[in-house]
Amino acid sequence: xxxxGSSGIGREVGRQLAAAGYDVVLTARRTDPLREAADEIGAxxxxxxxxxxxxFAAVVxxxxxxxxxxxxxxxxxxxxxxxxxxxxxxxxxxxxxxxxAVVHANLTSAFVVAHEALPAMRPGGxxxxxxxxxxxxxxxxxxxxxxSKAGLNAFARALAREVERDxxxxxxxxxxxxATPMLDDVRFPMRxxxxxxxxxxxxxxxxxxPNVVLPEVELSSVDAGPFAPEVFVPEAARRLGRxxxx
Numbered sequence: 398x399x400x401x402g403s404s405g406i407g408r409e410v411g412r413q414l415a416a417a418g419y420d421v422v423l424t425a426r427r428t429d430p431l432r433e434a435a436d437e438i439g440a441x442x443x444x445x446x447x448x449x450x451x452x453f454a455a456v457v458x459x460x461x462x463x464x465x466x467x468x469x470x471x472x473x474x475x476x477x478x479x480x481x482x483x484x485x486x487x488x489x490x491x492x493x494x495x496x497x498a499v500v501h502a503n504l505t506s507a508f509v510v511a512h513e514a515l516p517a518m519r520p521g522g523x524x525x526x527x528x529x530x531x532x533x534x535x536x537x538x539x540x541x542x543x544x545s546k547a548g549l550n551a552f553a554r555a556l557a558r559e560v561e562r563d564x565x566x567x568x569x570x571x572x573x574x575x576a577t578p579m580l581d582d583v584r585f586p587m588r589x590x591x592x593x594x595x596x597x598x599x600x601x602x603x604x605x606x607p608n609v610v611l612p613e614v615e616l617s618s619v620d621a622g623p624f625a626p627e628v629f630v631p632e633a634a635r636r637l638g639r640x641x642x643x
Contacts, residue, residue, distance in 0.1 A: 398422045399411045399414070399421060402423030403433075404434070404577070405479070409592040411434065411438055415439050419475070422441045422443060422460045423442045423443075424444065424445045425480065426446050448502060448505045460517070473517040473518050474519070475525070476510060476518075476522075480502070481503045481506070482542075484502075485538075487537070487538050491541060496541040500544065500545045503546060504549050507549050520563065520607070523568070524566070525603075526568070528546050528549050529571065531543040535547070550571065566611075568613070570599060570616065572590060572595055572617065574617075575595055580631045581632045583631040584631070585634050586629060586630045586631070586634055586641055587628070587629055589629040602614070
């Protein structure tokens with residue numbers, strides 16, 4: 398199961414998993430983009446808000462039924478939680494409702510996904526949570542986002558200790574900026590990773606032996622040298638005429 402599967406990292410994770418022979422269920426809130434993504438990569442889909450237990454339970458149920466049909470015993474082997482938002486503003490301007498909405502989307506959703514998926518997971522199963530470098534280097538003006546991602550990392554560490562006895566692994570992939578629509582409102586250019594590079598890391602994690610403990614993988618792009626990517630210019634930065642790194 399891949400949350401946030403309608404675009405960005407989630408969609409690319411789903412694509413690479415399907416190409417590798419996985420039986421993939423994508424989920425996201427927006428029905429039309431989700432259906433289009435699933436049709437493109439050959440996956441099933443269930444529209445749902447990952448932070449709403451009743452909705453995400455339907456995603457798990459679909460995955461279990463499909464697993465029973467394909468392998469004779471229903472279950473969930475891999476959960477990739479890529480859904481989330483980058484929103485919020487400076488604390489002086491932020492509202493309680495705005496702060497809580499970001500935490501709900503980024504952190505509460507992680508709890509809901511784990512809580513609903515765990516009963517369907519077997520020994521050898523695996524969670525991968527997508528996080529942000531803001532968890533370790535909080536961004537001014539993004540206090541809610543930074544707090545939610547730091548909380549996500551801590552939640553995943555605690556979950557890993559809880560489910561180790563069940564033979565279930567938990568990983569966090571913490572990334573620097575990734576060239577996805579989530580960066581559209583950022584007002585400065587930057588060097589970014591590609592969604593394909595992050596997705597390849599997620600797929601690689603599921604090749605690890607089940608006895609290997611790897612709590613966190615941190616990824617970022619190089620800033621200089623022969624392998625530095627072209628400068629990525631978000632839409633907001635382009636509108637302001639900021640097209641190169643100072």
